[in-house]
Amino acid sequence: MADAALVDWATLETDGLAGLHAADDEPALRAWNTRFFGDKGLVKAAMGGIAKVPKESRAAFGQEANRVKVALETEYAARLDSAREAALVAGLTADPLDVTLPGRPRPRGVLHPATQILRQIYAICADMGFQVYRSREVESDEFNFELLNMPEHHPARDMWDTFFTETPGQILRTHTSPGQIHVMREMAPNPVRVILPGMCYRNEAISTRSEIQFLQVEGLVIGEGVTMADLKGTLTAFARRMFGPDRQVRIRSSYFPFTEPSIEVDIDWPKEDPNRDRLTKGTGWLEILGAGMVHPTVLRNGGYDPDKVTGFAFGMGPQRMLMLKAAIDDIRLFWGNDVRFLAQF
Ligand code: PHE
Numbered sequence: 001m002a003d004a005a006l007v008d009w010a011t012l013e014t015d016g017l018a019g020l021h022a023a024d025d026e027p028a029l030r031a032w033n034t035r036f037f038g039d040k041g042l043v044k045a046a047m048g049g050i051a052k053v054p055k056e057s058r059a060a061f062g063q064e065a066n067r068v069k070v071a072l073e074t075e076y077a078a079r080l081d082s083a084r085e086a087a088l089v090a091g092l093t094a095d096p097l098d099v100t101l102p103g104r105p106r107p108r109g110v111l112h113p114a115t116q117i118l119r120q121i122y123a124i125c126a127d128m129g130f131q132v133y134r135s136r137e138v139e140s141d142e143f144n145f146e147l148l149n150m151p152e153h154h155p156a157r158d159m160w161d162t163f164f165t166e167t168p169g170q171i172l173r174t175h176t177s178p179g180q181i182h183v184m185r186e187m188a189p190n191p192v193r194v195i196l197p198g199m200c201y202r203n204e205a206i207s208t209r210s211e212i213q214f215l216q217v218e219g220l221v222i223g224e225g226v227t228m229a230d231l232k233g234t235l236t237a238f239a240r241r242m243f244g245p246d247r248q249v250r251i252r253s254s255y256f257p258f259t260e261p262s263i264e265v266d267i268d269w270p271k272e273d274p275n276r277d278r279l280t281k282g283t284g285w286l287e288i289l290g291a292g293m294v295h296p297t298v299l300r301n302g303g304y305d306p307d308k309v310t311g312f313a314f315g316m317g318p319q320r321m322l323m324l325k326a327a328i329d330d331i332r333l334f335w336g337n338d339v340r341f342l343a344q345f
Contacts, residue, residue, distance in 0.1 A: 009046070012068055013071060013072065019035070020075050024083065025083050029080050029083055032076070036072060043072070047065060050065075110343065113345040114318065116322075117319070117325075121217055121321075122195070122197075124238055130193050130194055130195045130219065134196070134198065135173075135178065136182075137201075139170070139171055139173040143173075144162075144175075147181045148177055148180070148181070148298060148301075149297045149298055149301075150257045154257065156256075156257045162174055163203050172200075172201035173201065175200050176217070177313070179196035179218055180302065181301060181302050183196070183220060184299070184303055187222075188303030188304050189303070189305070189309075191224075191309075195219050197215065197218075197318075199214070199215060200216050209331060211331050211334070217315070217318055219312075219313060220313045221234070222294065222309055222311035223309055224308065224309055226310045228261070228293060228312070231263075232249075235265050235289070235314065236249045239265070239288065249267055250265070250268070251263050252264045256292055257295070258298045258313070259291065259292025259313060262292035263290070263291050264287055264289070264290050265287070265289050265314075266286055268285055269285070269286050271284075288317075288320070289314050289315060289317070290314065291312065291314035293310060294310070294313050319331060
C-alpha cells in the first residue's frame with residue numbers, strides 16, 4: 001500500500017475544505033474550483049494515481065476518491081450560494097431600493113405636427129361638407145400644366161420649378177391642382193365639393209421658407225350658381241376656425257392660369273402677438289393661400305359645361321399655416337426628425 005499513499009485523499013479533503021472556507025466571494029470560489037476540479041486540477045491529478053494502486057486496493061481507492069469529490073463539490077456549491085446571496089444583500093444595502101417611489105413615466109409618442117395640422121384641416125372642411133380625395137404624386141405634364149390652361153411654353157409654367165422623371169412627360173407634381181382634373185373627370189356632370197391633400201415637389205433652393213417637398217391642400221367646389229361670394233364665405237369661415245374667431249380676411253387680386261378671377265387671401269395677425277411684425281414683415285397681414293373661380297377652359301377640360309356650372313378652387317400650405325400658428329421659423333424642421341422639435345406638439 002506504500003504507493004497508494006502517493007495520493008492522500010484525506011489531506012486533499014482537508015486542504016480543499018480549508019481553501020473553500022478561505023474563499024469568501026464568487027471569483028475566489030471559482031478560482032478554487034479551477035485549482036481542484038479543473039482539467040489540470042488536483043483532483044484529476046490524484047485520480048491519475050490509480051495506475052499505481054495494486055489491483056486489489058483499487059475499489060477502496062475509488063470509493064475514497066468518490067467520497068472526497070462529493071464532499072468537496074457539495075461544500076463548493078453551498079459556499080457559492082451563500083457568496084452570491086451575500087453579494088446581493090451587500091448591493092441592496094449599498095443602494096437601497098425604495099419600493100414607495102412612483103414608477104418612471106413612459107414617454108408617449110405624438111402624431112407628427114404635419115399630420116396634426118392636416119387632421120385639423122380635414123375636421124374643419126368636413127364640417128363644411130367637403131370630402132377628402134386623393135390624387136397621384138407622379139403626374140403627367142398634361143395634368144400638371146396643360147389641362148390647367150398652361151400649354152407648352154406658357155410663361156406661367158415658370159411659377160413652378162419642376163422635377164422631371166426619366167420618363168418623358170412624367171413629372172413630380174408641383175401643386176395639388178392637377179387633382180382638380182382627376183376629380184372633375186370622375187364626377188362630371190355632378191356637383192363637387194372636395195379637398196385634395198398631398199405632397200408636392202418643387203425644384204427650388206431649400207431655405208427656411210421653402211422646401212423641395214411640402215404639403216398642399218387643394219379645395220374644389222363645382223355646381224350651379226357657385227360664386228365668388230361662396231369662395232369668400234368658405235375661406236373666411238375656414239380662417240376663423242383655424243386661426244381664431246376674430247381674424248379678418250383680406251382678399252387681393254392675383255394671377256393663376258387655371259382660375260379667373262384669381263385671388264390671394266391674407267389674414268390679419270393678432271396685434272398682441274410679439275412675433276407679429278416679423279411674421280407679417282411689418283404689414284400686419286399674412287398670406288395663407290391662393291384661390292379663384294375655376295377657369296372655363298379648365299371646367300371644359302374636366303368635362304363640365306361652363307355655361308351651366310361654375311366653381312371655385314383654392315390651394316393652401318398646411319405647413320405654412322402651422323408655422324404661423326406655432327411661430328415655427330424654419331420649414332426644414334418638419335422633415336428634420338429632431339425629436340426635441342416634434343415632441344413639442
Ligand atoms: N396651385 C396653386 C399653387 O400651387 C394654388 C392655387 C390652387 C391657386 C387653386 C388657385 C386655385 O400656387
